[in-house]
Amino acid sequence: MDTKSENIIFDTVAIIGIGLIGSSIARGIQKNKIARRVFGYAKTIATRKKAEELGYMDKIFDTSAGAVHNADLIILCVPVGSNADIMREIKEHLKMGAIITDVGSVKKAVIDQIDMYLPDGVSFIPGHPIAGTEFSGPESGFAELFNKKCCLLTPYTKTDKGQLNKLISFWEELGMFVDTMSPEMHDLVLATISHLPHLVAFNLVDTASKLENRENQEFTKYSAGGFLDYTRVASSDPIMWRDIFINNKKAVIEILDSFIDGLTDLKENIQTDNANKLESIFTETRKKRNKILDSIKKIESE
Ligand code: NAP
Secondary structure (H helix, E strand, C coil): CCCCHHHCCEEEEEEECCCHHHHHHHHHHHHHCCEEEEEEECCCHHHHHHHHHHCCCCEEECCHHHHHCCCCEEEECCCHHHHHHHHHHHHHHCCCCCEEEECCCCCHHHHHHHHCCCCCCCEEECEEEECCCCCCCHHHCCHHHHCCCEEEECCCCCCCHHHHHHHHHHHHHCCCEEEECCHHHHHHHHHHHHHHHHHHHHHHHHHHHHHHHHHCCCHHHHCCHHHHHHCHHHHCCHHHHHHHHHHCHHHHHHHHHHHHHHHHHHHHHHHCCCHHHHHHHHHHHHHHHHHHHHHHHHHHHC
């Protein structure tokens, strides 16, 4: 890789899992010249071959142990239920002083999976770049995915402070702004702003399709932007989302209970023709959503 030395933060980065996120990180490193070498590993030959053809990594290994052997930073970019398997494979092949981080959409369960296999002399910094699309695989990544988006890091007892600062600089070089918070708070925040909306989108597509079958009528061909925009995320990878819900059960159930209470209230207000109440709920939510849009515009213009 042709590298300008002034941006280099890590000599060798190993990316385990070369899908949307792993391949976007690899492309971002290449574009911004922030490591001398990027190594990769994915589970299937097909993905490894595709990543090789795309050419944004210096070497693709056919074992995870091979990929991490000389790495200073190892980024686990696999579905959140696969981290323990990976740690079992790599734990004896890690370099002293290496940093492991991950990109998983759940933090508490991932920390539990990784921590039990973490060797002495290796620091683990749990992370989550909050950037994505509904597409998967090595061909779907792009270097700009992270631009002006937030990366949440959830340091814990085995996170070294100096290493944390180095990882913060790494994500900043990829265009992100970085915040830190506790793993538990991360899981509740993400259950609210990401996991619940995905669950609702999956369920909405399923509900529409059951009604189509019952009525023998193709409802969804009449959908204008609304239904398709709203359910875009239901095209996301099923394995990734299976793992997220199972590994963030506590926070998802908490927010889901609150959501169901809200839906029940709305249903009652519709059933009882409570027009004033409905109007006031919708007026308030419109104000709140506009406020969210304003604060996002402010961040994007900074
Ligand atoms: P993806 O495109 O489906 O890629 C997943 C990658 O992991 C593939 O390369 C896959 O290899 C590999 N993999 C799966 N199981 C493995 C195992 N047991 N051992 C080794 N490699 C394995 O998924 P993604 O969207 O990049 O998501 C990866 C992680 O990023 C997830 O933890 C997710 O929570 C997190 N995340 C996703 C988004 C998003 O919007 N997509 C946003 C932020 C964070 P094969 O192709 O060979 O099976």
